[in-house]
Structure formats: C-alpha cells, structure tokens
Amino acid sequence: MIIPVGHRLLVKSDDLELQTEWGFHIVQDEKREKHGQVFGTVVSLGPDCWKAFRKVQEGKEVNGSPWASVGDKVVYAQYAGKFLTDPDNGEEYIIILDEDVVAIIRETEKEDG
Numbered sequence: 001m002i003i004p005v006g007h008r009l010l011v012k013s014d015d016l017e018l019q020t021e022w023g024f025h026i027v028q029d030e031k032r033e034k035h036g037q038v039f040g041t042v043v044s045l046g047p048d049c050w051k052a053f054r055k056v057q058e059g060k061e062v063n064g065s066p067w068a069s070v071g072d073k074v075v076y077a078q079y080a081g082k083f084l085t086d087p088d089n090g091e092e093y094i095i096i097l098d099e100d101v102v103a104i105i106r107e108t109e110k111e112d113g
Contacts (some may be wrong), residue, residue, distance in 0.1 A: 002086050004046040008097045009068070011040040011076065012091070039105070040094065042072045049098045068101050075103040 004010045050066045066073055081096035 001088055002044075002084055002093055002095070004044055004095055005027060006046050007048045007051065008046045009049060009098060010043040010045075011074065011081075011094050011096055012043050013038060013040040013094050017074055038078060039073065039075055042070050042074055044070060046098075068104055073102070073105040074101050075105065076100045077102060090091050 002010055045066065045068075075098045076094075076096050080100035081094040082092050083092055085092050
C-alpha cells in the first residue's frame with residue numbers, strides 16, 4: 001500500500017501505450033511531449049494537500065479548500081512526481097505535489113429534451 005504524505009497526491013496515470021491491430025505497442029511519448037501534461041485519476045491525498053495555499057477573506061487568512069478529491073480525473077504537469085510500484089498489487093502509480101495538478105476533467109451533464 002502506498003500512502004502519500006504531506007502535500008502529495010497518489011495518482012493512477014492513464015495508459016500511455018497503444019496497441020496497433022498488428023500487435024505493436026507504441027508508447028505515446030510524442031503526445032506527452034507535445035502537450036506537456038498527462039492525465040490520471042486521484043487515488044489518495046496526503047493530509048496537507050492544498051493547506052499551503054491560503055487566501056485572505058475579510059482581512060483574515062484562511063486555509064484554501066482542496067480543489068481535487070479521490071476519484072477525480074486530473075491533468076498534471078508533464079515531468080511532475082515520481083513513479084512507484086505498489087508492492088501489494090504491482091500496479092504503477094505516480095506521487096505528485098498538490099501544486100502540480102493543473103486541471104480537473106469533469107463531464108458535463110446533458111439535459112433530456
């Protein structure tokens with residue numbers, strides 16, 4: 001089990017490999033280089049995520065609230081974090097800093113009609 005500490009997040013990266021109909025595996029590094037960002041899903045949060053980001057409200061300094069939570073699909077900086085393999089299940093994750101999350105991807109709900 002991997003438990004993030006401090007202001008770090010544990011993220012399961014999206015698969016960066018494609019398999020062609022002929023069976024070739026292609027790593028999508030070109031796409032990663034072009035866009036400078038990668039996608040993943042938040043698995044767990046360290047206890048201090050986003051607490052360093054403070055804002056001033058009505059003259060008082062207060063902690064910022066987390067803008068991402070477990071299960072959110074996020075975009076994070078290309079060269080952020082460290083890759084780790086979970087010793088329990090062999091899955092690969094990445095540990096990133098909370099400030100390396102650059103966006104949350106959410107699907108918009110469609111109205112019936």
